[in-house]
Amino acid sequence: MTELSFKPTTVASDIEQTSRPSLSYWQDAFIRLVANKRAITSLVVIILLIIFAFIAPHVFWTIKHDVQNLDRTSEPPWINRKAMVLPDQDDWQDVHVAAAIGEHRAPTVLEVVGEPTTSRVRLKWEPVPNAYGYRIYRNIVEPSEDTPLGLSMGVNEAGTHVSFEDRLAIRQKPYWYSVVALDEDGTEFEAAKTINVRPQLAITVSEALTLTKADNVQPGDTVSLFWHPLGTDYLGRDMLARLMKGAQVSLTIGIVAPLLFMILGIIIGSVSGYFGGMVDAGLMRFTDFVIALPFLLFMILFKLLFVPSGDTENWMSNFQEWLGIEGGMLAMVVALVLLSWPGIARLVRGEVLKIREQGYVEASKLLGAPNSWLIGRHMIPNTMGVVLVSFTFAVPATIFTEAFLSFIGMGVVPPTPSWGSMCNDGIRTMEMYPHELLFPALFISITVLAFNLLGDGLRDALDARMRSRE
């Protein structure tokens, strides 16, 4: 064997490489979150809601939320907005005819004079023999033999006076007018004549000039009234504008309150967990007590405590004014913060206790890291995951609480709308005008759903142990 028997080999260049770059905890979580379609859709919905609440009212829909219009109350969005224009002065002469001859007990003919509109309906009928007067009824359902004729609208006190003009709060829906003849004592004849009338939306010339942008309107024209995309409420206020204002209130409380009680909970929980001993025992006992307070009852009590009753001024209302917020929002946020921190404090304490025993913390300590480094570099970043997840679940819970309190009339102070108080207003008229309840309820549901789904997604992305199986 000589030296020539040996040949140098070529160096293999393909040293084994890791197939992908190493990812930090947050990078990994971010990738998981983006892959979760439900969570991303929810995030988009939440961003849209925030735009809806805070940007849209200044840019897209600048109608004031507290302007009342008592002529257009409880209008659903699908209402007909084409209005007939009537002259400002539009008087009508009563019709008197000669007494009738014959046997009939009810008017043979009952007819509408002119176009029936929401500003007036004019009726005329053939006289009834031996009648000393007539009573006119209006109903919103068709009267039958055993149902009443409806609301008594008026009485004509002569058998020859055969006309009637109704001007009482007429809306765009079918009405049934009935005319009954009266005898000498004012007793009604047994027969009635009924007519079905469908009034058309109408406004006067001067109203048309103020309510629409038109500058030259003639009686007989048709104008289009201002469009309320989501209708109006029971005081004729624009629902879309109110929903936007309500979104501001609900989202502000729903996000600010959890943010503040999270911070308080993190401070108390980490102090308790990090220092342990007497501090821990004391703080945790206090936490147990606060958790035991009946939540909603104390929410209401705190609200009474912080909102000045009547005209008394206190520091709370001054502070609220200084912040530029309205309607008892501050009281609600303070009450929420005071009552909701224990949950997160317990959670953070548990996490800190766990992290304190971890090998990397020991190592860091051995290498001489100061307390501030341990807390800032290890404790806080490693608890952020659970904190973020609890925050996303705390937001819908808070929005629910706010809606719930406003619903029973213990929430934000009117006229400031919140979704909950709008639902409360809507419930009174829900059979006739379901849109007043439907829209705010829909907004609450969508918001709560979006935050819940985002929370699920975040939990799955951030913490493998808490991953839900769905």
Place this chain on the structure above:
Amino acid sequence: MTRYVLMRLIQGVITVWFIATATFFVMHNIPGNPLQNEKAVSEQVQKKLEEKYGLDKNVVVQYGIYMWNMIRGDFGLSFKQEERPVNKIIAERFPVSAILGVLAIVIAGMGGVLWGALTALYRNRWPDVVIIILVILGISVPSFVFATVGQLGIVVANRMLGFELLPVAGWGTIWHMLVPALVLGLGTMAFLTRLMRTSMLEIVNADYIRTARSKGVPVAQIFAKHQFRNAILPVVTVLGPSIAAITTGGFVVENVFAIPGLGRTFVEAVQQSDYTVIMGTTVFYGAFLVLMVIVVDLVYALIDPRVRLQ
């Protein structure tokens, strides 16, 4: 065991004392005067009234009297309902809320366990999908919407049938309770369904299930004996907090359906500034919740042999 129960009871008493103290001081600092009325009252009458209710005394003395009376189980007289003791009001109203709550818990518990088991059984098939959608609805729609829609449902059903199938509001018979209890239990039911599903699916992969399967135990028996029974445990743990959730839900349901329960009493008392009733109701509710949490913990220890009481 006895020692544990005793410890828990002592803790409970201290907690109730804390609740009572907090209630007293919050109520004491609320702006406004409970004896103020629309009617102007002469100074003498005002003084007499304050004397009668002990409002003329020092705060500390008032607190002492209040605590002493509470220990003897006396919550005082209502400010607004002439001369009626708060105890009597609670004794009258609480059973109503309790019956409604128990019924709601039963509906929620049975429904939740049943639906949850079904979803796990039909995982990713249509019953699962349908139930999950309903659960999402149940979690995200506020209870007052359910209450209103439920009431409207009764109205429409009665109208269509032409006779009164169910009463629209009020209290008295079992027929009055059905829909309010269902509405009250819906949110909790949705939550329990979800929990039951998760817990069923976790157990599918457990060792003892695999063993049973490899032994050739029939599927139905595995489901009934192993999977279902073990999956129910976590559901029992959250029943405690659920009781609290259901009592709060009672506020709305009692208001919408005009049920004379404790939740409605509280809301009315707040609206009328009836301070003694507010304090009595709050302390009573707090004590009740504390007791319930202890009971649920004990029940849990009884059914789960792994939990040891210390």
